[in-house]
Amino acid sequence: MPTAKPEKPRVDGQITGLAGEFYVAAELLKRDILASITFGSAKAIDILAYNPRTRRTISVQVKATRQMNVFPIAHSRVEAVHIYVFVVLNPPGTPPRFFVVPGQVLVNEPERFSKWFKDPKFPGFSVKYVLPFEDEWKHFEEHLGAVYHLAGADA
Numbered sequence: 525m526p527t528a529k530p531e532k533p534r535v536d537g538q539i540t541g542l543a544g545e546f547y548v549a550a551e552l553l554k555r556d557i558l559a560s561i562t563f564g565s566a567k568a569i570d571i572l573a574y575n576p577r578t579r580r581t582i583s584v585q586v587k588a589t590r591q592m593n594v595f596p597i598a599h600s601r602v603e604a605v606h607i608y609v610f611v612v613l614n615p616p617g618t619p620p621r622f623f624v625v626p627g628q629v630l631v632n633e634p635e636r637f638s639k640w641f642k643d644p645k646f647p648g649f650s651v652k653y654v655l656p657f658e659d660e661w662k663h664f665e666e667h668l669g670a671v672y673h674l675a676g677a678d679a
Contacts, residue, residue: 544588544611545570547620552584557664559584569606575664582607582664585627589613589651598647604631607663610654623654624663 545561549571552559558574571584585603587595588611595610602608608630610623634641637649 540588540590540613541586543613544586544609544620547588547611547613548584548586548609548622551622551661552664555661555664573607573664578665584609586611591615592651594648594650595654596646596648597641599630599634599637599642600647602627602630604628610651610657612651622659622661623651623657624660625654625657626663 549559549561552571552573556576558576560572562569562572569583570586573582573584574580575582583603583606585606585608587597587608589595590613592612597608604627606627608625608627610625612621612623614620630637630641637653641647641649641653
């Protein structure tokens with residue numbers, strides 16, 4: 525009688541999400557952009573990033589997956605003023621991959637990310653749709669749709 529293969533335990537989505545947020549925060553800090561991860565069960569922003577060169581604070585949404593797969597995200601929940609960083613964590617020992625997409629692109633060009641992005645039941649899209657945005661950290665330098673302006677920053 526063949527023995528059944530033990531089932532792999534399901535990965536905790538919260539752990540995957542937190543790992544993605546920490547990796548993104550580290551990448552921003554390496555680029556001299558201050559990053560603060562927000563915590564809480566009903567948070568609207570994953571990271572607040574402050575670029576001292578542009579004197580802008582930017583809201584960042586992070587979507588993480590452990591392998592080249594699908595990012596579950598609904599077009600109806602995307603905010604144009606955020607920057608979205610999609611992270612493929614990869615196995616330990618393999619560096620993560622980052623795809624930096626301005627919220628305006630996601631809002632204004634949904635067809636670019638497949639018909640599934642607007643699917644009402646299981647919205648999202650495959651990693652292949654964000655490949656052109658790999659390591660596009662420049663959006664943190666040129667981002668003009670910042671959520672907050674520090675007092676006196678425009679003076």
